Amino acid sequence: MNPQRIAVKLYLEEPAALDPEELVPVFHRFIREDLVTGVPIDVARYGHVSDGPGIMIIGSLKDHALDLGGGRAGLSTTLKRGADGTVASRVHELVQDVARLSVDLQADPDLGSRARVGTGEILITILDRYEAPNDDATLLKIDPAIREVITALSEAGGAGAVTVERVGESRDPFAVRVLVDQPRPLIQWAEGVEAASV
Amino acid sequence: MSTTGWRDRLEAQMPPDLAEEIDIFETQLELRQDGRVDERVFAETRLRRGVYGQRYDNGQRHDGIEQRTLTFPAGDLTKGPETLWDAPGMLRIKVPWGGLTPIQLDVMAELAEEYSDHILHITTRQDVQLHYVHIEDMPTVMRRLAAVGMTTREACGNGVRNLTACPLSGVCRTEAFDVTPHSEALFRFLLGHPDCQDFGRKFKIAFSGCADEACGLVMMHDLGAIARTDMVDGEPVHSFDVYVGGGLGTTPHQAKLLADRVPLGELLPITQAVARVFARLGEKLNRNRARIKFLVAGTGIEEFQRLVREEREILPYDERWTAHLEDGLAPEVPSRSLDGVGEEDGTDAAFVTWRDTNAYLQRQDGYAVVTVPLPLGDISSHQSRLLADIARRFVGDTIRTTVEQNIVFRWVRLEDLRDLYAALGEIGMADAVAETIVDVTSCPGTDTCKLGISASRGLAGELREQLGAKQTELDEAVRGLRIKVSGCFNSCGQHHVADIGFFGNSRKSAGRVVPHFQVVLGGQWQHNGGSYGLAVGAIPSKRIPEVVDRITDRFVAEREPGETFLDWTGRTGRKGLAAIIADLKAIPSYEEEPGLFSDWGNPREFSIGDIGIGECAGEVISSTDLELSFAESIAFEAQVALEDGDVAKADERAYRAMITAARAIVRTELPDVPEDDDVIVGEFDTRFVETNRFRDRFAHSKFARPLLERHASGEAAANEEAARSLVEEAQLFIDAAHAFQIREAGATSATQ
Ligand code: HEM
Ligand code: SF4
Numbered sequence: 041m042n043p044q045r046i047a048v049k050l051y052l053e054e055p056a057a058l059d060p061e062e063l064v065p066v067f068h069r070f071i072r073e074d075l076v077t078g079v080p081i082d083v084a085r086y087g088h089v090s091d092g093p094g095i096m097i098i099g100s101l102k103d104h105a106l107d108l109g110g111g112r113a114g115l116s117t118t119l120k121r122g123a124d125g126t127v128a129s130r131v132h133e134l135v136q137d138v139a140r141l142s143v144d145l146q147a148d149p150d151l152g153s154r155a156r157v158g159t160g161e162i163l164i165t166i167l168d169r170y171e172a173p174n175d176d177a178t179l180l181k182i183d184p185a186i187r188e189v190i191t192a193l194s195e196a197g198g199a200g201a202v203t204v205e206r207v208g209e210s211r212d213p214f215a216v217r218v219l220v221d222q223p224r225p226l227i228q229w230a231e232g233v234e235a236a237s238v
Numbered sequence: 239m240s241t242t243g244w245r246d247r248l249e250a251q252m253p254p255d256l257a258e259e260i261d262i263f264e265t266q267l268e269l270r271q272d273g274r275v276d277e278r279v280f281a282e283t284r285l286r287r288g289v290y291g292q293r294y295d296n297g298q299r300h301d302g303i304e305q306r307t308l309t310f311p312a313g314d315l316t317k318g319p320e321t322l323w324d325a326p327g328m329l330r331i332k333v334p335w336g337g338l339t340p341i342q343l344d345v346m347a348e349l350a351e352e353y354s355d356h357i358l359h360i361t362t363r364q365d366v367q368l369h370y371v372h373i374e375d376m377p378t379v380m381r382r383l384a385a386v387g388m389t390t391r392e393a394c395g396n397g398v399r400n401l402t403a404c405p406l407s408g409v410c411r412t413e414a415f416d417v418t419p420h421s422e423a424l425f426r427f428l429l430g431h432p433d434c435q436d437f438g439r440k441f442k443i444a445f446s447g448c449a450d451e452a453c454g455l456v457m458m459h460d461l462g463a464i465a466r467t468d469m470v471d472g473e474p475v476h477s478f479d480v481y482v483g484g485g486l487g488t489t490p491h492q493a494k495l496l497a498d499r500v501p502l503g504e505l506l507p508i509t510q511a512v513a514r515v516f517a518r519l520g521e522k523l524n525r526n527r528a529r530i531k532f533l534v535a536g537t538g539i540e541e542f543q544r545l546v547r548e549e550r551e552i553l554p555y556d557e558r559w560t561a562h563l564e565d566g567l568a569p570e571v572p573s574r575s576l577d578g579v580g581e582e583d584g585t586d587a588a589f590v591t592w593r594d595t596n597a598y599l600q601r602q603d604g605y606a607v608v609t610v611p612l613p614l615g616d617i618s619s620h621q622s623r624l625l626a627d628i629a630r631r632f633v634g635d636t637i638r639t640t641v642e643q644n645i646v647f648r649w650v651r652l653e654d655l656r657d658l659y660a661a662l663g664e665i666g667m668a669d670a671v672a673e674t675i676v677d678v679t680s681c682p683g684t685d686t687c688k689l690g691i692s693a694s695r696g697l698a699g700e701l702r703e704q705l706g707a708k709q710t711e712l713d714e715a716v717r718g719l720r721i722k723v724s725g726c727f728n729s730c731g732q733h734h735v736a737d738i739g740f741f742g743n744s745r746k747s748a749g750r751v752v753p754h755f756q757v758v759l760g761g762q763w764q765h766n767g768g769s770y771g772l773a774v775g776a777i778p779s780k781r782i783p784e785v786v787d788r789i790t791d792r793f794v795a796e797r798e799p800g801e802t803f804l805d806w807t808g809r810t811g812r813k814g815l816a817a818i819i820a821d822l823k824a825i826p827s828y829e830e831e832p833g834l835f836s837d838w839g840n841p842r843e844f845s846i847g848d849i850g851i852g853e854c855a856g857e858v859i860s861s862t863d864l865e866l867s868f869a870e871s872i873a874f875e876a877q878v879a880l881e882d883g884d885v886a887k888a889d890e891r892a893y894r895a896m897i898t899a900a901r902a903i904v905r906t907e908l909p910d911v912p913e914d915d916d917v918i919v920g921e922f923d924t925r926f927v928e929t930n931r932f933r934d935r936f937a938h939s940k941f942a943r944p945l946l947e948r949h950a951s952g953e954a955a956a957n958e959e960a961a962r963s964l965v966e967e968a969q970l971f972i973d974a975a976h977a978f979q980i981r982e983a984g985a986t987s988a989t990q
Contacts, residue, residue, distance in 0.1 A: 093356040098326070100326065110620075
């Protein structure tokens with residue numbers, strides 16, 4: 041399996057505390073200060089679309105977003121092109137990206153600690169219906185890669201016992217929800233994510 | 239890899255002609271990557287397949303403080319002049335007459351997720367656009383669309399663009415008759431038609447079911463057809479009034495009547511005749527004067543009518559002109575019958591408001607059309623899938639997009655209205671704003687368009703929010719007004735036909751640039767966009783909501799009983815209107831009001847440095863160049879087949895490449911040459927080989943011989959060696975065709 045498009049999402053702990061539009065100037069600044077990877081190009085605003093992609097930093101290789109998909113606000117990074125390495129290393133890289141994004145937003149002075157991100161739930165989506173239809177066969181194929189990432193994270197002191205479940209219908213993109221029973225505070229978790237090697 | 243994977247999986251589902259088109263495009267893409275196709279030719283090739291550039295694709299972006307260079311992985315490789323390969327771009331998907339099915343919505347939703355930004359965007363001409371798509375993903379996206387009968391062909395470029403029509407066709411209470419089958423027939427007939435490949439500019443067509451309402455907007459189109467029914471000897475007779483030469487942009491024109499009462503069977507040939515006159519006489523060098531409106535204005539309508547009549551008389555007969563009429567014009571039917579249906583009761587106030595705003599009673603008793611408003615024309619992938627389910631449940635295949643960037647469901651049983659309202663409400667799509675001042679239309683503007691000056695979508699979103707918040711307090715006469723916004727003078731947002739229109743521009747003040755919008759008042763939506771609004775002054779972008787408030791307040795205060803907004807603007811006059819907003823023009827210093835120096839939804843300090851070279855369409859590349867470039871793609875496929883050891887395919891592709899090149903050459907003199915190998919080779923032989931015109935100074939007729947011989951024998955290459963030599967000869971033949979064209983062009987210019 042060689043999926044190119046993979047997204048990793050963490051959820052906001054208190055979505056109502058943040059108006060998605062507040063992210064627009066912050067994201068423009070992130071681009072200016074080279075804080076995100078993936079050749080960022082511009083900020084796209086889709087806050088007016090319910091259940092949509094929210095406020096995005098669109099890049100050539102990666103997108104980063106305050107994502108409103110599934111009706112739940114969260115932070116996501118999507119790998120779009122130029123994927124190399126194993127599936128596990130791709131997922132790990134995305135977890136690192138979204139962890140950094142979360143830490144930066146949580147600490148951003150303009151947002152006054154209102155962007156609090158939980159680490160107990162991670163959504164991993166593969167946006168490639170050819171390589172990864174949303175079925176159990178894909179789950180069987182992808183499961184080892186996800187376990188590998190999770191194991192590496194827990195070894196680095198980041199996770200806890202985990203469950204991995206496939207979510208969505210067969211017509212949706214393949215997605216798994218990873219639930220961690222002892223989530224750590226974001227900063228600690230992010231350090232573990234950074235240190236883990238896959 | 240999923241590129242070839244999708245191709246193989248969908249092979250049986252794609253119409254063969256579209257599949258081949260996409261294969262050729264994919265090969266062109268590879269050739270361009272190898273530097274074997276010129277960037278200008280490639281740009282026009284992709285534009286003719288709906289593949290547009292997007293803002294920042296020249297690799298430059300102003301970050302609010304300084305100009306920055308975007309470093310894309312593919313480096314300097316381009317997909318057009320100053321358009322970098324790796325910069326994501328837009329794909330416009332044609333939706334002829336706005337007709338969509340749930341399965342098409344499903345597929346576009348998948349594509350938006352897998353290749354774009356999870357958003358389907360409905361345009362002001364009923365199309366769907368995907369943004370931020372990588373050029374290398376385009377062929378796969380096109381294949382997945384083709385598998386559900388959709389095409390991007392000629393969605394852009396100098397050709398026939400999407401054909402629009404009233405979304406109410408067939409169910410409208412005021413229409414003369416249903417224009418849908420005629421729109422569809424004309425769309426199919428013109429798609430890829432050889433007579434439409436040599437235009438100097440784009441060509442837009444619209445259909446309307448009646449003259450008085452607005453839906454078709456015929457008067458602002460290059461060509462438009464308005465349905466009419468006359469009683470002749472007590473019998474109703476259907477025909478079209480055909481208009482030509484309308485258009486918006488910097489020099490808006492109202493269309494002129496080309497011919498009235500055109501019989502149904504004459505619509506296709508008369509359009510074809512117009513296309514040929516436009517291709518022959520339209521301006522090719524100065525693109526600012528190349529739309530047909532300039533040709534019509536130049537010749538005068540009488541002379542233009544004469545030219546079209548003359549052309550019509552010499553058109554070779556084509557059975558497609560009337561085939562759709564013989565098929566019998568089967569009307570659309572509801573997916574659910576009215577059996578056992580009573581009227582829905584309207585007790586819940588929110589439902590009643592929604593019903594009064596968003597539902598329209600059809601001509602057919604017991605059914606309604608329901609508008610699903612999309613903010614800024616956007617709908618997410620997830621919503622699209624849920625909306626497709628709702629369509630399946632209530633109306634089946636009868637979905638349409640509208641030029642107001644919404645979606646409509648037709649054939650909703652009145653009894654189902656309440657359930658439909660609830661179902662739409664569950665997915666956040668039951669706002670009671672259809673056709674009200676809240677439902678603002680906008681072009682892409684600075685969000686994604688390379689030519690954008692001001693943030694049309696930013697402004698539209700802001701107005702939508704502000705007006706939406708006070709919607710219930712608005713005076714009835716104001717509620718029904720329309721606002722349309724364009725990001726620059728090109729008018730893609732159709733601001734000329736709005737009651738209140740805006741287009742982006744900028745003004746300098748103390749060394750800084752301030753985003754502005756020109757205010758255009760009193761355009762007419764009725765009568766197919768029957769008259770255009772008056773520009774009354776440019777105002778800083780951030781003050782536009784104030785402009786809307788002042789204008790609408792004044793209208794309400796001064797309005798005489800029954801007076802329309804259009805009449806009021808006419809009575810007040812340009813001067814009077816300008817006076818209402820004049821004081822808003824003053825620009826304070828940056829220190830006093832820094833907010834004025836950035837645009838809506840974009841906190842970066844305003845700059846016009848991001849404006850790039852527009853891709854209205856590519857440069858004018860002759861159809862001979864394009865066809866020769868296709869021939870090269872086919873020759874390339876032949877080489878690939880040879881490498882794969884597929885002798886039969888290599889032979890077939892090499893031969894096809896030569897036929898394609900020969901046809902390109904023959905078409906320079908005989909535009910109507912049919913797709914018949916015998917005729918093509920025969921004409922090529924007598925016109926160019928026997929007359930020694932194709933003869934090379936050194937190689938003589940050597941290059942033409944392989945084609946003539948392969949054709950005469952009809953025998954495929956027997957082995958790999960024979961195939962290999964045919965593949966090489968095909969390449970030489972194409973090179974010779976290019977050389978021939980250059981020689982001929984030299985000869986022509988030398989004699990001028
Ligand atoms: C010089 C270049 C251009 C000119 C003169 C131009 C003009 C127009 C006009 C007059 C319309 C709408 C009115 C009609 O229905 O006929 C239109 C449609 C449109 N234009 Fe442009 N345009 C230009 C370039 C662009 C560019 C660069 C973009 C952004 C990518 C763009 C986006 C659109 C869109 C989204 C529509 C509605 C589209 C459709 O489905 O056909 N235009 N254009
Ligand atoms: S009106 Fe201008 S800004 Fe808007 S899409 Fe057209 S060219 Fe772009």
